[in-house]
Ligand code: PEP
């Protein structure tokens with residue numbers, strides 16, 4: 001079975017009733033890009049660029065960043081590469097970026113807030129991203145967005161950088177939906193960008209007010225909580241209204257129990273752990289959009305994550 005799954009992993013993925021679902025990979029290095037391609041990923045839906053900034057004495061130069069991004073773009077051949085701007089915060093301290101002391105780092109300077117607080121670092125990163133060849137292969141993704149003004153501020157800088165580099169083609173920009181604020185006003189966020197990408201790890205943490213690394217609460221930090229699912233539904237509906245693509249790149253997209261629900265909520269692009277691409281594609285091929293829709297509708301009205309999980313597992317049983 002595994003061998004045929006591997007072969008099928010390189011074929012475009014459709015549900016049993018023919019709906020196209022794109023399966024991308026989340027990456028954090030050049031090596032992972034090769035693994036992703038070998039496993040049939042259709043591109044990279046989330047490059048976590050933090051790996052470039054950690055464990056060093058100074059921030060990586062424009063050329064150092066370009067070399068890494070170019071290596072990943074080349075390893076992906078012509079597949080799309082979504083590069084997320086630096087998502088660093090007080091919980092991942094880096095010596096050359098002293099952040100003010102924070103009592104609640106998860107609620108402090110992180111993601112796009114850090115980038116706008118240190119625009120010099122953002123400018124270098126945007127220049128490196130825009131110098132990758134071919135320039136159309138890369139898209140820019142902004143983490144921890146809470147309102148459209150943040151996007152407009154980054155876009156202003158992006159336009160300056162495009163002029164500096166004489167880039168005439170547009171550069172696609174996306175916003176991560178990973179705060180409840182951005183999900184609630186997803187329509188207004190979607191207006192400012194080309195695509196949305198839902199980060200279920202942080203969206204779950206901030207919606208449930210439970211630290212994503214908390215050991216005692218770990219069993220309750222579940223993206224299938226109906227509150228999280230309702231925020232995902234709001235986001236997809238708002239994006240659909242404006243014909244903007246919405247992907248899910250958080251951990252929920254890598255969970256077999258969650259994938260039919262996400263499809264039922266209208267998600268058509270997943271970005272997942274590279275080695276899970278074959279398994280998830282073969283799961284998707286067994287479901288129909290209609291069945292996913294009714295499953296999702298039921299999930300939205302349940303009252304606990306546990307109940308949603310029981311429902312999802314029951315629905316998946318015949319597919320196993
Ligand atoms: C997320 O929050 O779901 C996400 C994809 O980003 P990260 O896990 O890197 O915070």
Ligand code: MG
Pocket residue numbers: 143178199201202
């Ligand atoms: Mg996140």
